[in-house]
Structures are given as structure tokens and as C-alpha cells.
Amino acid sequence: MNTGPRLYGFAEFVSQPSPLRSSFGSQNSESTGLSFWDPAYTPATSPPASERGSAIRSASAVSTAVDLLSPVTLSFTKGSKLFKLKYSKVVVCKDVSGSIRCIELSDPSSLSGAFVHTFVNGRKPIPHLEQPATSTQKSLRVCFLEDQNVQVAQAVFNTQPQYTFERGSDCDKFQEAVLGVAVLFVAGVAEIVSKGRGEEAISQNLRICRSTTGALSLLFFANSQRKEKKRYYSLPVDAIDSVEPPKKSGKPVQMKLATSSELSAQLKALNILFIDGNDAKRMCTLMQAADVKITGR
Template identity: 45%
Template sequence: MSHPDSHFDAEDWPLPLSGRASTISSSTSSSIAIAYSSSPSFPPALSRTASSIGSRSRQASCFSLYDDVCRLPLSNSVTISFVRSNKLFKLRYTYIDIRKDAMGSLKCFELGGGPGQQTPLIHTFNDTKLPVPHLEHPKLPNEASLRISFMDEQTVQSAQTVFTTQISYTFEEWRDCVQFQELILGSKLIFIAGMAEAKSKGRGEECISQNLRALRGHNGKEVLLFFANSQRKELKRYVHIPVNCIDSFNPGKKAGKPVTLQLQPNFDLLSQMKTLNILFLDDSDRIAFCQFLTEHIK
């Protein structure tokens, strides 16, 4: 995909419909959403109002009476970036409605409250149970990583236009970015740090310049999560390591040394990896991670 030389904003969007543009039917039914059960870890869910739903002609076909919807009111705006007809658009919004089905699978985001935006923008996920929000830059102790994208193209709907594109979310506040991740994954983010690299004994290089996240689910289970972007032939993907599958660790003892995790062979991936060496970009993150492991490995 070529990169446009300049970007367009709300005054230029939406583009005029062409003969090849996809449209949605005005007969699509509206729905009433059920909020997520409340939790102190997440922002309160707000019921949908007529102003946020919009007219029937703007309803996405993914909406259902049985969906769970939680609104993330942003302390500052989020900028949505995508390419349409070889033009880069950057649109700002002030809230995100996160819609899941009754089984907890993510269906779509509905974004609203943007300056100059008369209709919501709907970002739909197809055939994906729980996509992982991908932080595009490794986080450092004094620098927030505020840009999130998703690994595949998704469907975007704006007014009567439906198209596929790769879309990114750039937040202005780290807390907004954290809550967005937590609501998508249904988990509390309890640790995050940028890694220079990670290598396993059995598979070699796992990743370079990625984030290591630790998440705690509503059931109390904790997992480590990172994106394996090595140059191996197999598909690049996110790797989940349950914290209770870490047998022990070597803290590395000094700056510039990796932390080594001894993994229990509880399932195939861990049997292949055997150990995982993690070299952090900042040594204070190495120290913090070792403290985290000390408190959470039982």
C-alpha cells in the first residue's frame, strides 16, 4: 500500500460515494445494549442513548439485542488513522463503545463525539474471538506507547460507506490507552515494559523490540503476553505464557543481562521453548519485572 503525501481530517470525510462503494440498508434494526458487569478495574459502563446510536440508517448489521456494550469515555481524544482511496485520514473522537456478543467475543467499536462528525464510525471485527490490541512502540519507563493497531484488515463503516482497511488508534493519555486494552481483553494490565529482545532455548529468537505485558483475568489467572515477530517461517503471532507455568527465574544480576525464565512443559509451546531469556530496554524494567515475578510465582 502506498503512503499518501498528506492527511485529511473530518472536513474531508466521508468521501463521496462512487458506483463501487458498499452501502448498508436503511432497514437494519436498532438494538438496546446491555452493559458489562461492573468492576473496580474498569471504567463504568454507560447505557446507550439515542444520540449515540443514531438513526436506523446508520445501524451496523452486527448489532444485536443481546450484545454487551461498554463505553470508554476518554479523558482526551483519540485519533483514528486509516487509508481510503489512497488518502490518509486522521479523525478525532471522544468516546469508544466496545461491543461484545453474549459469549464475550469482540464484535465492533463505535466511535463518536468527534468534532465535525455527524455519524459514528464503526470498526467491525469478523471471525476473531478476541483480537490483541498491538502497541506499535516499546514502552519505556518515562515514555508512554500510545499508538495501537490490529494485525489484520478490518471492516469500517461510516455513514453509508463500508470498506476494509488497516486502522490505528493514537491516544493522548496513557490511562485511556490502558483502559482500551483492558476492556478489549477483559483483563487488568498489571505490568508492561519494552523488550530489546527475547530468545528461547528451544526456538531461538522470539522477538525484537516488542512489549511484554502481564494481564490478570477476572478469574484471577495471570499471563505474560508478547508478539513473536522473529524471522522464522511460521506465522508471526502473539504468545501467551501463564505465570503459573514459570517454574523459576534468574534475575540477570546486573544491567545489560537478560532475565531467564524456566518454563514448565505444561503444553506444547512451553515444551518447545524450555527457557525464555528476556532483555529489557531499560534496566529499571528488569528490576521491576523480577519484583513482579517474586510476588506472583508460587
């Protein structure tokens, strides 16, 4: 007996009410149907997505093509149904300030129409890695934590797109195109605890990025249970006074912070417990290369 998800065609898709609103966190494999459909049959409600994407690209200051080695799978939900589309071409469009205007996906070898994922003007979204990474297992699923405006063929709706990459290198290149930085380090952390505020992050990823000016920063998502809104924090490496590697397995990296920024003054110090002990060593090596003082050896 087949216990897999029910397959829905495009006819069921176009019969659903609009707009699409969803949250991947509320879906599971038992309640979510899986659909593969041809968006060329979507009812005409707007100019085709390919035309919209071309118009946005023309008005954008910078358009960056992500050189994918394998297609990316784009997923979104409508009600209880999950739809999946594959694309081989991704273009990230930004304005002069570096704020992202849209992500356009297409596949010249397929009949599927373009998918245009737009963002509110002036925002600089951070691609969120949905699974903690380790030295042996890359995090390959990316979302943006909230509903966005998208267009497939001639249908415009709101949903929370999820990008699933087949290769870690493709996922890294996508993040770099969106963030406008080089991603030097990605590792899953069991927890990040600060001396000044307590628990900061649980089961998340820590990224170390290098800007176009060469400045390094730590990027992590604070999802603690405090009353503050869950959000991303970027901590300049220049604000790190010293780093002490763990003396034995299962212990955190201890990071003492300077008071050179408002955030570092609030945090005071960080204890970072990596899921994979090898990642603690990699981060300390990177910090040493960045001339951060290494103590406790």
C-alpha cells in the first residue's frame, strides 16, 4: 500500500483560492500533498513572470547570475498541498544600495515558466539555513522566514518559498549572491550563550562572512525564548577580543568581546557549543588567521 504523499496536478492548483499563504513549519509529510505541475496552464491574472523578471532586471543596478552545478528545487505550499518545481538558472537582482529586489528562477530546457520572488523595497533579507550544518553534512535548504510575494507564469500570490539545493557549493553561492559577501564558514551550533543576556541561539548555524572591503563578521539567528523578537545578528570580528578553544570534546568555544559596538557591549562574551567538534577547531583556525588572540593553549 502506498503511504506516500498524494500527488496533485495543476488542475487542483488552479482551482484553489488565492492568494497562497503558507508556513513550512506547519506542514508534514502526512498532511501535505506533493504536486508537479506545468505553470504554463495557470490562469491569466498578470503579465507572464518572465516579462516581470525582465522588467525588474532592467530597473536593477546589479543582476547576479548564480552559477549552479545542479538544479535547485523550489517548494511552496497552498493550503494542505505542497508544490515543487526545478530550475537550473537563478538570477539575483539588487538596487544601487545593495537591497535585493527579486530572485528570478528559470529553466531554458523546460516548459516551466519563470518564477519571480520579489522583496519589499529597502530590505536586505538574510537567507536562513533550515538545518544545522556539520563538517560531514551540509545544510541545503534555504528560506526567508516569512511570506513573500511571488509570481509563477501569470499567477501572483504570497507564500514562503523554500530553496533546496543538491550541492553544498550551490547553496553557498546562492547565499553569497543574496548577501553580497563571501561565506567563509558555516557550522551548526547546539547553542550560543552570552554573558550579558544569556541564551541566544539553539540548534542554529553560525556563519563567518567577508565583505567586499575584507571585513569579517559572525552571523547567527537568535531564536532564544526571551521576549525579544527572533532576529539575525551580525557581530564584527573586530569586536572579538580573544577566543579560547575548548579544552576537551563537548565544551564550548569561549569568545571574549570588546565594547567597541553596542551589540558586543551587550553580549560581553559568547560561549559557542558546536554540534561537531571539528567545526570548533576550524573556527579557531579562522579566527587566528584574522589576527584574533587565541588563549588557553
